[in-house]
Amino acid sequence: xxxxxxxxxxxxxxxxxxxxxxxxxxxxxxxxSGTALLIVSIMGIPISALISLKKFPAxxxxxxxxxxxxxxxxxxxxxxxxxxxxxxxxxxxxxLLYTPSAMIIAQTILAFPIVVSLCHSAIVSVNPxxxxxxxxxxxxxxxxxxxxxKEARYGIMSGMIAAFGRVMAEVGAILxxxxxxxxxxxVMTTTIALETDKGNFELAIALGIILLTISLAIxxxxxxxxxxxxxxxxx
Amino acid sequence: MSLRLNxxxxxxxxxxxxxxxxxxxxxxxxxxxxxxxxxxxxxSTLLRICALIESPDKGEVNYFSGNNIISKDTxxxxxxxxxxxxxxxxxxxxxxxxxxxxxxxxxxxxxxERNVNEALKFVGLLHKKNHNALTLSSGETQRLGIARAMVxxxxxxxxxxxxxxxxxxNTQIVEDIILNMKKEDKxxxxxxxxxxxxxxxxxxxxxVMKEGKISKV
Numbered sequence: 001x002x003x004x005x006x007x008x009x010x011x012x013x014x015x016x017x018x019x020x021x022x023x024x025x026x027x028x029x030x031x032x033s034g035t036a037l038l039i040v041s042i043m044g045i046p047i048s049a050l051i052s053l054k055k056f057p058a059x060x061x062x063x064x065x066x067x068x069x070x071x072x073x074x075x076x077x078x079x080x081x082x083x084x085x086x087x088x089x090x091x092x093x094x095x096l097l098y099t100p101s102a103m104i105i106a107q108t109i110l111a112f113p114i115v116v117s118l119c120h121s122a123i124v125s126v127n128p129x130x131x132x133x134x135x136x137x138x139x140x141x142x143x144x145x146x147x148x149x150k151e152a153r154y155g156i157m158s159g160m161i162a163a164f165g166r167v168m169a170e171v172g173a174i175l176x177x178x179x180x181x182x183x184x185x186x187v188m189t190t191t192i193a194l195e196t197d198k199g200n201f202e203l204a205i206a207l208g209i210i211l212l213t214i215s216l217a218i219x220x221x222x223x224x225x226x227x228x229x230x231x232x233x234x235x
Numbered sequence: 236m237s238l239r240l241n242x243x244x245x246x247x248x249x250x251x252x253x254x255x256x257x258x259x260x261x262x263x264x265x266x267x268x269x270x271x272x273x274x275x276x277x278x279s280t281l282l283r284i285c286a287l288i289e290s291p292d293k294g295e296v297n298y299f300s301g302n303n304i305i306s307k308d309t310x311x312x313x314x315x316x317x318x319x320x321x322x323x324x325x326x327x328x329x330x331x332x333x334x335x336x337x338x339x340x341x342x343x344x345x346x347x348e349r350n351v352n353e354a355l356k357f358v359g360l361l362h363k364k365n366h367n368a369l370t371l372s373s374g375e376t377q378r379l380g381i382a383r384a385m386v387x388x389x390x391x392x393x394x395x396x397x398x399x400x401x402x403x404x405n406t407q408i409v410e411d412i413i414l415n416m417k418k419e420d421k422x423x424x425x426x427x428x429x430x431x432x433x434x435x436x437x438x439x440x441x442x443v444m445k446e447g448k449i450s451k452v
Contacts, residue, residue: 132288133323137336138313138387147335151326229326 007201014206021183022206029187032100032174033167036107040115041160045149048119048156053145063120069113074106078176081106085177098179103187106173111163118162122155123148154229158222165218169211238298238305238314238390238423239263240285245294247280247447254280255291256447262391266439267417268425276444278427279320282393285425286317313340317393320400322380329355329371329379330364336387354386358412374405381412392416394426398433406433413437 014022051059083089085097085105096102126148134144149156171189178185180194188207195204240262247255254277262268262285270278283289284296287307298305298315305311316336325332333351342350355361358378363371368379377397384392394413398406410433416424417439428434434441443451 127323129319129321129323130325132319133325134335135288135312136286136317136319137339137383138309138316139339140309143339147325 004201007205010202011204011206011209014202015209019206022203022210024183025186025188025191025207026210028100028185029168029189032103032187033107033164036104036111036167037160037164039104039108040111040163044112044115045119045156048116049123049145049149051116052120052123053148063117066113066117066120070117072110072113074110074170074172075176077106077109078173081109081173081177097177098181098185100178100185102177103174103185106177107167107170110170110173111167114163114166115159118159119152119156122152122159125155126151154225157225158229161218161222161225165215165222168214168218237265238300240391240423241295241297241299242281242285243295243297245281245284245291245296247277247284247289247291254447255284258294258448260442260449260452262423262425264440265420265423267413267437268423268440268442269434269438270425270427270442270444270449271429271431271434272444274429277447278429278444279395281444282317282395282425282427286315286393287312288317313387314389315391315393316384316387316389317395318380318384318397320396322376324368324371324376324379326367326369328364329360329366329368332368332379333364333383333386335383340387350386354382357385357415358382359408372405374401374408377401377405377409378412381409385416389422391423391425394424396427396429398428398430410436 051062081102082097084091085094085102086092087097096105130151131144131148134147139147169189171193174185174187175190175193178187178190180186180190186194188211192204192207192211195201195207241260243259245255245258246253254275258277258281270281272278280289284291287296296307298307298311325335330351333354334347337347337350352361352364355364358381360371360375360378360382363375368376371379377400381394381397397413398409401409413424413426414437416422417437426434426437440452442449445451
């Protein structure tokens with residue numbers, strides 16, 4: 001019990017002293033997850049708009065697959081990316097294994113179905129009258145699509161925040177493809193796993209506190225966006 | 236050249252149930268046309284087909300400028316507009332809702348500002364221009380729907396049941412707005428309503444719809 005209390009005391013000291021190792025781990029986590037989210041947003045939002053607003057063969061199947069992949073086990077993604085990036089893999093020549101880029105690829109794969117599914121739900125939830133109103137006011141099909149996406153903006157933001165929360169807390173995939181190399185690919189979750197294994201609780205606890213704080217901030221942002229996006233009802 | 240609309244032998248059915256049956260009419264002259272008739276007589280369907288939101292199963296809907304038929308493209312759709320019964324306000328301010336039609340036409344911002352302010356003043360909503368449009372009352376929503384349509388200066392304005400869900404006071408305001416637009420004589424106004432008294436108050440041309448066709452003029 002004493003060692004745990006001592007661990008907490010040291011953890012708070014690390015946080016308040018802005019320990020350099022702690023900060024570099026936090027920044028790397030934010031950089032990897034932030035980049036993955038950016039890539040997913042650039043690819044995922046247009047794709048979700050396309051599957052929401054256009055008709056094409058096997059559309060239902062595609063949506064079902066995306067919904068299923070939302071629960072994709074991170075270790076499976078880690079294994080898949082590892083096979084792809086390993087020396088004998090199809091893109092092994094790029095030498096990305098055990099780099100932050102490999103971690104970004106893994107997190108992008110994990111976040112993609114979340115963003116596509118949640119953004120698709122948000123876009124198809126927009127009242128059909130919005131499309132009609134836009135058309136009656138002279139909008140082109142593209143302008144109408146943009147209007148519908150704008151109406152779904154709060155739902156889309158919720159999807160992105162949910163995806164960010166998921167990849168920030170993820171450990172399995174990035175541990176496999178990043179290798180948990182100190183000062184290079186070691187992020188918050190992998191450090192917690194490693195330090196706990198070693199019995200060094202202080203850094204693990206400090207990172208745990210910070211991860212929880214980030215998680216709280218993400219959920220607060222999600223709650224705020226969802227409240228702001230709720231259509232006023234005083235009519 | 237003034238825009239004219241001719242519908243000829245238009246048929247429309249939903250799930251096998253006929254709504255319009257060989258409906259024909261020409262909207263040639265300027266003024267207010269009021270379509271009346273009981274619920275289900277086909278008023279709203281006819282307006283939606285005229286406003287090019289829906290296509291007929293059979294028949295012709297043609298717009299003319301002089302004797303020339305105008306192709307049904309975005310250019311034509313920007314010369315006409317329909318105010319839907321539910322309006323369909325965007326989750327944005329009253330100003331941005333009103334400015335929508337002008338923004339998508341690429342108008343300049345100072346021009347948009349001036350025209351939107353004028354339109355909002357016309358319908359008595361200028362003081363609410365920075366409010367979220369979804370916080371407006373039903374009557375204000377109808378007025379905003381009209382402002383949003385009139386700001387784009389349509390040559391043909393379709394209003395589907397513009398006072399169906401609002402109180403007497405707001406009905407009076409909306410009717411006054413329509414009568415003021417009529418005085419300005421900038422567009423043909425085609426209104427669908429089941430309120431016969433209102434039809435008589437507003438109409439230059441009173442049309443009665445029955446069983447999917449205009450039966451009396």
